[in-house]
Amino acid sequence: MKKSFNIFVFLLCGLVLSAQEYRGDIRPVNEDGVYAIPLSPEVHSASLDRTDGIRILDEEHNEIPYWVHNGTDKREDARFVPFPIVSKTALPEKRSSVIIENKEKKAIDRISLKIAATKVSKTYDISGSDDGENWFGLVNGEILGRLSTSGKTTVEKSFAFPLNRYRYLRWDFDDEKTLPVNILEAGIYEKPDKTGIPELTELKGFTLETVQDKANKKTIIHIRFAEPQRINTLTFDIAEGPGMFLRTAHIRAKRNRNVKKRTETYVRTMGTLELDSQKENRFDKLNLFEKEFTIEIENRDNLPLEDIGVRIFQEPVYLVAELRAGKKYRLAVNPSFPSPQYDIGHFKTLFRDDLPRTGMGTLKKIPPEETTPGEIPFWKTGTFLWLCIITAAVFISWFSWRLLRDMKN
Incomplete structure (x- = not known):
């Protein structure tokens, strides 16, 4: 009996720990419509990578139906969009710089550079500017290497940095030990649709x-x-x-x-x-x-x-849901939530590809005592199911122990 009680306590503690809830406010929208809500790495971690453990709730704690869409870009379907190189400068044995212009001020988080083949390696920084005079740091002290491929005179390298809309982007290469590299072309890869979700x-x-x-x-x-x-x-x-x-x-x-x-x-x-x-x-x-x-x-x-x-x-994953202007919504994340069953998933082919997008604020851990009652009926949750299973297991163990004791007597 003591062993059964210990098992019961262990399972109950594990259940409480696994039921941790997180919340984050969804940014308000200006017009009624269907929106795409990208899931951040923090949401994936909190949900244990289970999208069925996520809920969209309005101010009255009503669930807002959604369907899950994977927004993965396929590079082979993408087209290369060149960005003009507006400046190349060099200080011998010190530094060389290349400035690229993002004329349309697109929101980008990576650029591909085509570079003349070379055996040298470089340390580089990336910065951004709106006017070409005041610069702000994006990447610092990264290493660029492996700039040659057998049978080819050029290589293509993809550079990642925080998502931004700077008009100008500048690469500063350290030339103290080697001669400058030759940047031939710059650009981004775009796919045909317009979800607006970064590739990765x-x-x-x-x-x-x-x-x-x-x-x-x-x-x-x-x-x-x-x-x-x-x-x-x-x-x-x-x-x-x-x-x-x-x-x-x-x-x-x-x-x-x-x-x-x-x-x-x-x-x-x-x-x-x-x-x-x-x-x-x-x-x-x-x-x-x-x-x-x-x-x-x-x-x-x-x-x-x-x-x-x-x-x-x-890879990008986002929730697609119908939101109303002027209303407040939040994301609730709890791995113990049961799988939702929404009608909207049957109609996802009716939605256009270029859905508007809204984001969300910081995801915060919610203490159990602050969990809002009534958001999801308790008898529909995984917690209730586990409590039933554990209770049944304890009673079965107790009756088995009593039966064995009576047989010995």
Whole structure:
């Protein structure tokens, strides 16, 4: 009986912890209509990457129906839109700068540069300006490398930075040790539709540690986030190492499993990649949700790859819902919410592609005592179902114990 009671307490505590709720205000809209609401990395983390654990609520705590749309761009369907290069300057053995003009002041978070092939590597900064005189920092101290591809006289590199509408963007390259690189062309890739959702959301704030395992001839990259994150794309920028390489890399994460009434931790392979010096080394459609994982690169008898930069991205996901002007809405996130059943999902083909978009404020953790009653009937929640299961399990355990005791007597 004591063992059953302990199990009951353990399950109940786990249930309470798993029912943590988060909320964020949705920005008001100016006109009635159907809007797309992008989900931030924080929402994916709080919902444990389950969109059915999300609700849109109005001021009266009524649920607003929505359907989920994945807004992933496909680069092969995109067209290259050139941006004019308005200035190239150089201070010998110090710095060279390139200024690119975004005439239409589009909201962009990346630009592709076509660069003349070279073997040099560069450290660069990116800044933005509205008038070409006052500059504001966007990116600092990043490394640009691998600027040559066999059989080609140019390479194309994609540069990511915070979403902005600056008219001018400036690249400053450090030329203290090498001659300047030759920037030939600049532009962005646009797809045919006009959802206005950036192609990918870059994740920041993770720690990266690289270890050389000489005994097993591996390069091991440890990546850790503060909270689990949805991961769809990895890109690698390898600044140092052999000029040509072809390496197999494994993505691995720890998992728990029950073996003979005990829990053991093991390492599971989540995916396998191939790093190639002749390719971009961008890997999409990974579909991971991890707080911590490793990338193990098999060097075999080759020199190890060093100074490896890893960038991590999420594919855009947004909720499509009908909102009213002048009304306040908020997003409530709780993984214990049951799956909603809304009619709107059956009519999503009727909506046009160029939906207007609204955002949301900071997602905040809500203490259990502040959770608004009546938002979702308690008997419809996963909490109620688990309480029923646990209560039944406790009673069954108690009756079994009584039966065994009577049989012994």
